[in-house]
Amino acid sequence: MELNANAFARNARKALSDKTLQEALGRTTGRFEAHRAAAVAGFPGFEAARERASAVKIDVLDHLGTYLGRFIEEAEKRGAVVHVARDAVQAREIAARIARDEGVTLAVKSKSMASEEISFNEALEAAGVTVVESDLGEFIIQLAGEPPSHIIAPAVHKTREEVSLLFERHLGEPRTDSIPELVGMARKHLRAKFLSAGMGVSGGNFLVADTGSVVLVTNEGNGRMGTVLPRVHLAVVGIEKVIPRMADLPTFLRLLPRSASGQTISSYVSILTGTKRAGDPEGPERMHILLLDCGRSAILEGKYREILKCIRCGACLNACPVYQSVGGHAYGWVYSGPIGAVLTPLLVGLPEASPLPDASTLCGACAQVCPVKIPLPDFLLELRSDARDQGLKTPGEIAGMKGYAGVMKRAGLLEAIERIAGVLGQFFTKGKGIAGLPYPFSGWTERRDFPAPAAQPFRKQWKIRRGVRG
Amino acid sequence: MPYTTGMDPERSVPVSLFFTCLADAFSPGVCSATVEVLERFGATVRVPLSQTCCGQPAFNSGNRKEARAMARKFLRSFPDDGHIVTPSGSCAAMVKHGYPVLFRDEPRTLARARAVGERIYELSQFLVDILGVTDPRSDFAGKVTYHDSCHLRRGLGVIEAPRKLLRAIPGVEFVEMEESDRCCGFGGVFSLKYPQISCKMTERKVERILATGASYVTSGDLGCLLNIGGLISRVGYPVKTIHLAEILAGKTGKN
Amino acid sequence: MNERESLFRRLSAPSGGHGAEAAGPLPEGAPTAAPGDVVARFAETFTAAGGFLLRGPAEAALSDLGEMLRAEGVTSLFFPDDDPVGREVAEALVPFGPFTLTTAAQVRGGSAEVTAGFRTAEAGIAETGTIVETSAGGKTLLPGLLADVHVSIVPISRVVARMEEALSPLASDMPRNISFLSGPSKTADIEQTLTVGAHGPKKAIALLLA
Numbered sequence: 017m018e019l020n021a022n023a024f025a026r027n028a029r030k031a032l033s034d035k036t037l038q039e040a041l042g043r044t045t046g047r048f049e050a051h052r053a054a055a056v057a058g059f060p061g062f063e064a065a066r067e068r069a070s071a072v073k074i075d076v077l078d079h080l081g082t083y084l085g086r087f088i089e090e091a092e093k094r095g096a097v098v099h100v101a102r103d104a105v106q107a108r109e110i111a112a113r114i115a116r117d118e119g120v121t122l123a124v125k126s127k128s129m130a131s132e133e134i135s136f137n138e139a140l141e142a143a144g145v146t147v148v149e150s151d152l153g154e155f156i157i158q159l160a161g162e163p164p165s166h167i168i169a170p171a172v173h174k175t176r177e178e179v180s181l182l183f184e185r186h187l188g189e190p191r192t193d194s195i196p197e198l199v200g201m202a203r204k205h206l207r208a209k210f211l212s213a214g215m216g217v218s219g220g221n222f223l224v225a226d227t228g229s230v231v232l233v234t235n236e237g238n239g240r241m242g243t244v245l246p247r248v249h250l251a252v253v254g255i256e257k258v259i260p261r262m263a264d265l266p267t268f269l270r271l272l273p274r275s276a277s278g279q280t281i282s283s284y285v286s287i288l289t290g291t292k293r294a295g296d297p298e299g300p301e302r303m304h305i306l307l308l309d310c311g312r313s314a315i316l317e318g319k320y321r322e323i324l325k326c327i328r329c330g331a332c333l334n335a336c337p338v339y340q341s342v343g344g345h346a347y348g349w350v351y352s353g354p355i356g357a358v359l360t361p362l363l364v365g366l367p368e369a370s371p372l373p374d375a376s377t378l379c380g381a382c383a384q385v386c387p388v389k390i391p392l393p394d395f396l397l398e399l400r401s402d403a404r405d406q407g408l409k410t411p412g413e414i415a416g417m418k419g420y421a422g423v424m425k426r427a428g429l430l431e432a433i434e435r436i437a438g439v440l441g442q443f444f445t446k447g448k449g450i451a452g453l454p455y456p457f458s459g460w461t462e463r464r465d466f467p468a469p470a471a472q473p474f475r476k477q478w479k480i481r482r483g484v485r486g
Numbered sequence: 487m488p489y490t491t492g493m494d495p496e497r498s499v500p501v502s503l504f505f506t507c508l509a510d511a512f513s514p515g516v517c518s519a520t521v522e523v524l525e526r527f528g529a530t531v532r533v534p535l536s537q538t539c540c541g542q543p544a545f546n547s548g549n550r551k552e553a554r555a556m557a558r559k560f561l562r563s564f565p566d567d568g569h570i571v572t573p574s575g576s577c578a579a580m581v582k583h584g585y586p587v588l589f590r591d592e593p594r595t596l597a598r599a600r601a602v603g604e605r606i607y608e609l610s611q612f613l614v615d616i617l618g619v620t621d622p623r624s625d626f627a628g629k630v631t632y633h634d635s636c637h638l639r640r641g642l643g644v645i646e647a648p649r650k651l652l653r654a655i656p657g658v659e660f661v662e663m664e665e666s667d668r669c670c671g672f673g674g675v676f677s678l679k680y681p682q683i684s685c686k687m688t689e690r691k692v693e694r695i696l697a698t699g700a701s702y703v704t705s706g707d708l709g710c711l712l713n714i715g716g717l718i719s720r721v722g723y724p725v726k727t728i729h730l731a732e733i734l735a736g737k738t739g740k741n
Numbered sequence: 742m743n744e745r746e747s748l749f750r751r752l753s754a755p756s757g758g759h760g761a762e763a764a765g766p767l768p769e770g771a772p773t774a775a776p777g778d779v780v781a782r783f784a785e786t787f788t789a790a791g792g793f794l795l796r797g798p799a800e801a802a803l804s805d806l807g808e809m810l811r812a813e814g815v816t817s818l819f820f821p822d823d824d825p826v827g828r829e830v831a832e833a834l835v836p837f838g839p840f841t842l843t844t845a846a847q848v849r850g851g852s853a854e855v856t857a858g859f860r861t862a863e864a865g866i867a868e869t870g871t872i873v874e875t876s877a878g879g880k881t882l883l884p885g886l887l888a889d890v891h892v893s894i895v896p897i898s899r900v901v902a903r904m905e906e907a908l909s910p911l912a913s914d915m916p917r918n919i920s921f922l923s924g925p926s927k928t929a930d931i932e933q934t935l936t937v938g939a940h941g942p943k944k945a946i947a948l949l950l951a
Contacts, residue, residue, distance in 0.1 A: 025680065032682050044933040081752035088745075094915065100745045152939060153930035171930050179931055199928060199936045206940060211851050227915045237926035237941025240886055244918065245849075255748070262912050266904035269869075277929070280786065281869040284941065285921035287908075292917050295879040297821075297845065299917045313751040337669045341686045375680060377673025377687075378546065380640035397587070400548025409548070417544055421552035424507070424538040425559060434511045449719045459681025464688065464716030467512045474505055474514035478533050 017132045017163050021348035021360055021369035028375070031342040037173050041343050044172045048334040051278025052385065059280075065270045070389040072264050073325035076256075077316060083225040083258045084307070090228030094290025096303040100255075101134075103310055108139035111250070114304050115145045118248045120214040124206070126232070126239040127151040128219025129328060130308055131252045132164065132350040133363070136217070147217070148209045150238035152202050159186045165344035165352070166333060173343055206238065216242030216300070220253030221327070222268060223305075226261045229289040230305065233272055235282050243288055249300035251288075254308050256316075256324040262287075268327060271387035275329040311363040320395055323358055325388040332382035332392060338375055347372060354382035358395045366399065370408045373399035416456070427475070434473035441469040499617065500568035501529040504606070506577050507539040508708050509729075516708060519735035520573045520609055527617045529571075537563040542580040545588065547675045554588050561585075561598055569616065570606040573731040575638025575706045576674075578608045583641060608638055608706055609731055614647040620654060624736035627657030631700035632730075633691065633714065634667040635707035648706055648730055658733070663694045663703075672713035688717045695725055706730050779867040779902045780949065783895075786870030787947055790924030791937060797950035799830050806892070806948065807837025810857050813890050813944055817843040817854035821880040826894050827859040830948065845883040858884025858942070859892045864907045865900040865947070871923045872947060873907050877916035885922050891942040893922070895949050 020027070031037055056062045076083055088098045099114075101107035111134075115123065123145050125131070137147045137158075149158040153170035157163065159182045164170030171179070179198055183189040189201045210216075218239055222231040230251045232239040243249050259268065265287075273279040292299025315324055333339045333353030344352035349360045349369070357376060361369040373396045382392045403409055423430055441450075449465025452458075460466055501524055505517040521531050541556030560581070564570055572578050585599035613619040630652060638644045652660045671677065671687025691714060695703045703725055705711050715727035784794050793809065795802040810818075818840045820827035834840060840857075848856055860880065864873040872893045874885055885891045901907050904921075911919060926941030937943060 028680065029682055032686060040932070047933050081749050084752065085749065094917075098745075100748050102744055102747070106744065150940065151930070152928045156930065169930060169933065172933065174931070176932050195931050195934050196936050196938075198931055199939060203938070203940055208851070210940070211849070227912060229915065235927045235929075236939035237886070238939070240920065241940055244882060244886060255752075262908055263905060265908065269904060280790070281871060281921070281923045283790070283922070283924055283926050285871075285923075287915075287919040287921075288917065289915040289919075290917055293876070296876045296917055297879060297881040298849075298883065299876055307748075309748055309751070313748065316752070337671070337687050337690075338680075338683055341683050373548075374676070375683070377636065377669050377671065377676045377684075379636040379669035379673070381636075381669070384640060394587075397546065397548070400546070401550050402548070404548045404550070413547070414549070417547070417549040417552045420539075421541075421544060421555050424541075424556050427536050427538050430507070430538050437511070449716060451720070456678050459678055459684075460716070462681060463685045463720060464713070465719040466716060467712050469511050470514050472514065474510045474517035475533075475535055477514055477518065478535070 017135060017350050019349050019364055019368060021364070021372055023348060024346055024371035024375060027346040027348065028342040031346050036175055037343055040173050040175060041340055044166070044169060045334045045340045048277060048330070052275060052331060052334065055274040055278040055280065059270070059274060061270070062274070065267050066387055066389060068267050069271055069387060070325065072259060072267065073388050074322070076258060076260060077321055077324055080255065080258070080316060083260055084255055087223050087225040087228055087258050090226065091290065091305055092228070094228055096228065096290050096305050098305045098307060100307045101309065104134040107134040107306060107308055107310065108136070110306055111136055111252070112139050112143035114250060115140055115143055115215065118215060118302060120145055120248060122209065122213045123147045123215040123217050124150050124209045124213040124242045124246065125217040126219070126234065126242050127154050127170070128217070128252050129350055130219055130254050131217065133310060134308065136252060148206070148213070150206050150209065150242060152199065152236060155202055155206065156182060163345065166330060169330070173345070210241040210245050213242070213246045215248040215250055216246040217250045217252065218243055220251050220257055221272065222265060223253055223258040224262050224265060224287070225258050227289055229262070229287050231265065232284070232286040232288065233269070233282050234284045234286070237284060240284055240286050243286060243300070244298050247300060248302045248304070249288070250304045250306065252306045252308065254310070254312055256312050272327055272329050275331040275385065275387040315362050319398065320358065320362055322390050323362065323395060325390050326355055326359070327388060329387060331385040331387065335381040335385045337379065337381070338377070354392045358392060358399065361399055366403055366406055367408060370403055373403065431473060431475055434469065435476060437469040438471045438473065442471045498530045499528055501531050502564050502568055502570045503531050503533045504537060504564070504570050504572035504577065505533065506572060506574045506708065508712070509573060512712065513708055513729065516573050516729040516731050519729070519731040520571070522735045523609065523613070523622065523731060524571060526623060527613060527619050529617070532565070534563045534565070540577050540580045542576060542584065543674050545580065545584050550588060557585055557588050557599070558595065561595070561602055564602060568605070569612065570602065571609055571612045572606065573609045573706070573729065574708060575608045575635050575642055575644065576709060578606050579637040579641030581606050608642060608644055609734070610647040610651055610706060611642065611644045614650055619651070622651050622655060622734045624655045624734050625657060626655055626733045626736045628702050629659040629661060629700045630702045630704055630733065631661050631663045631695055631698045632666060633663070633670060633695070633703055633705040633710055635705050635710045636669050638706045639667050644706070651734060652704070655733070661698045661700055663698045665694050670710045670714055672709050674709065677713060685717070688713055692717055692723060696723060700725060702726050702728050702733070704728050704730050704733055779900050780897055782867035783865050783870060783900050784949070786867060787924070788870070790870040791927065792870060792924045792945040792947055795946065795948045797948060799833065799948065799950060802948055803834055803837055806946065807834055809944070809946060810834070810840070810890060811838060814855045815840065815857045815890055817841045817852070817856045818859060819843045819845055819848055819856060819888070820859040820884065821845065823878065823880055824859070824861050826861050826950070830892070830894060831859045845881045848883055848887050856888045857890040857892055858888030859894065860884040861894045861896070862899065865895045866904055866907050866921070867900060868903045869923055871904070871921045874920045874922060875911065875916045876918040882918060882920060885920065886941060888942050890944045890946065891922070892946045892948060895947050897949055897951055
């Protein structure tokens with residue numbers, strides 16, 4: 017996906033004045049949050065599962081080479097061909113080569129955020145392969161020519177009217193405002209693709225090391241279709257998605273659907289291991305697994321390694337009041353919300369995404385809901401400090417900070433300034449709020465009053481009182 | 487007006503007041519109210535006047551060099567023993583959780599920071615958990631709703647203490663707002679960097695406050711109250727902001 | 742192979758060599774075993790997932806089942822070749838439509854019929870209301886994949902309490918495909934409004950047989 021994270025401020029402002037988007041966001045995130053809370057409340061073992069999942073993921077990070085090695089061994093034993101891509105360029109080359117070697121002209125794809133990272137669809141289209149997104153949300157935005165705006169609900173920003181317009185224009189379907197009818201139209205159009213596609217492309221929610229399996233967690237059934245019917249299955253998955261044992265999978269299955277959408281379990285969980293066996297009536301004759309490094313091994317070596325625990329549930333997005341206000345597109349890349357604010361700068365470099373770590377009040381709602389206990393607010397703080405170290409802060413901010421620290425060095429100086437401000441403030445505002453201030457406070461005073469400094473700071477009052485008390 | 491009231495010299499608990507730069511400059515009444523309440527329940531309050539700022543705005547914006555300078559001064563300003571009490575959840579959280587991050591590469595300062603962090607409390611937390619206060623003995627009256635500031639609730643884990651105290655005041659009609667723990671949009675520097683997003687969040691908070699019909703909204707963080715109050719005063723909504731310390735202190739003793 | 746080697750070189754750097762089996766015990770997994778009758782629990786959770794439950798014996802359920810299929814506009818039934826119980830139930834159901842019988846191959850070819858696919862489940866999971874189907878033993882998965890209505894025949898003896906119990910027997914000889922099916926296919930991708938019946942079956946029925 018094209019990167020546009022540095023335009024966050026402008027895109028956020030656009031999003032705030034986009035009435036349709038605001039409606040959609042309010043509706044969606046509220047629902048996800050409420051469902052998630054109910055699902056968690058109904059599962060007494062949730063905290064224990066979180067602890068365990070976090071511990072398993074840390075173990076994976078500590079021994080990623082071992083577990084990945086095991087995964088590759090087991091997958092290859094069962095007929096899969098495993099490829100490793102260091103970066104997006106390599107990944108695209110490999111994907112195109114696989115399609116060409118396998119003689120694929122039509123590929124049907126289920127949702128994969130990792131594939132968005134590497135602009136997979138473009139690579140295949142360039143190699144002469146038609147790629148059809150089959151996840152309903154992805155199908156919709158593919159028709160609209162837009163990127164996804166939420167990790168698990170890519171078309172969260174679209175209303176039914178907009179969807180119907182798209183289906184009329186691109187599929188020749190009559191206009192309707194019935195959502196079941198719209199879904200039925202998509203079902204019909206995509207069913208034909210599933211039956212004729214030469215290759216099904218999927219992501220991978222989990223890679224299981226001890227069996228070499230790729231696990232898909234879905235609701236629609238498209239992930240199943242694309243990985244059962246076509247002759248070739250290509251799974252595109254980040255290297256950090258591995259879990260050690262099949263026995264670990266249930267713990268993650270208890271966390272992911274609840275955290276994402278408040279379901280006890282998704283409609284479908286597919287555990288896919290290798291190619292079809294002799295005697296299987298369906299299944300891919302060829303299975304390719306494209307493992308993506310794409311910046312992950314670098315993160316693993318550093319202070320942000322725990323971000324690689326992420327299971328892409330989207331709970332942090334739904335809980336984040338900033339995401340709820342501006343939606344996913346404002347973040348300018350594949351990942352949005354709190355996870356995006358950390359992962360994007362780490363994967364594309366802080367200079368290319370410098371506004372993102374600042375787009376948070378550090379309220380901590382994300383850390384509260386993260387099923388694998390990633391310390392997101394701590395990482396945001398760390399990235400802000402990195403921004404200073406990397407020379408990404410404006411001279412104005414640095415001068416302001418130095419000035420403020422300089423004043424705070426000496427209580428006497430602070431008091432003097434407070435007393436002057438107090439006198440001036442009282443004079444100009446008569447104790448009421450200040451309605452207009454210059455930059456950097458002008459943003460505040462646009463819609464809010466700024467408090468007037470007190471006539472006398474507390475420290476002065478205390479000195480006086482102490483004098484009175486003797 | 488006598489400044490110390492109802493103190494029992496035998497029960498004296500030594501407390502240093504960390505009055506916060508924000509309250510110092512903008513709402514000194516919060517600081518005096520804090521002193522009054524602490525003394526009411528047997529604390530001997532010292533106010534180290536060399537304190538300035540805990541450094542939170544610098545730390546939160548990633549300017550750790552400046553934050554460290556202020557943090558070192560903070561650590562120097564307070565005595566080696568006794569409790570440190572502050573009417574600010576975010577400032578207490580800064581010292582407790584932020585200082586160990588700031589000084590993670592300086593073992594000696596880190597040790598001092600950790601030691602101080604163990605002795606620092608937000609006001610309601612201190613009253614309920616340490617002094618065992620169940621009734622603040624306040625004569626405040628009015629319909630009040632409470633905003634959970636993020637750092638007090640998620641940073642320090644203080645959820646029930648303010649509510650217990652508010653509910654125990656006879657004149658207070660306490661009403662919970664929906665989304666009481668939802669961020670008000672202040673976030674310190676965030677409100678200056680992304681004022682429009684910030685304001686949208688503040689608007690939602692104010693909507694929830696107004697829906698309760700309360701005359702007052704209170705909180706343990708002045709930053710939140712100044713933010714919420716700024717929107718209220720601009721639009722002219724029929725609700726006032728008041729800091730938790732001032733409600734606990736009550737009508738008498740206000741200067 | 743080159744890229745693979747270089748990846749492993751990058752990865753072994755922090756962990757210091759080949760790593761080991763997880764050291765130390767991990768915190769306890771979630772206590773999820775449902776108390777009491779697993780079958781009753783399965784009935785609850787399967788229904789909560791949007792599925793419809795019928796109890797055997799098969800003859801007693803045929804009339805209700807026939808009605809449910811007619812209500813969905815089903816015209817044609819199919820089942821895996823090597824699934825005697827699936828075949829039995831489907832064939833016994835024919836007069837209750839009336840329905841015709843078709844094959845998985847015809848459905849795969851793009852048959853326009855509204856179909857119900859019958860298949861005996863490998864297991865039922867009470868914790869989540871899940872039907873387990875695998876590709877082991879050469880049975881087609883198309884009934885739960887392409888049919889408009891999926892009728893899963895669940896032998897009561899195969900209902901287990903938790904996901905772990907369904908998975909562990911399979912681990913030693915992994916089939917290509919293990920599918921957990923919990924209710925009908927769904928989507929909420931348009932306006933976050935839950936719609937039943939996306940790409941997979943629009944209705945999921947479980948017939949519990951002794």
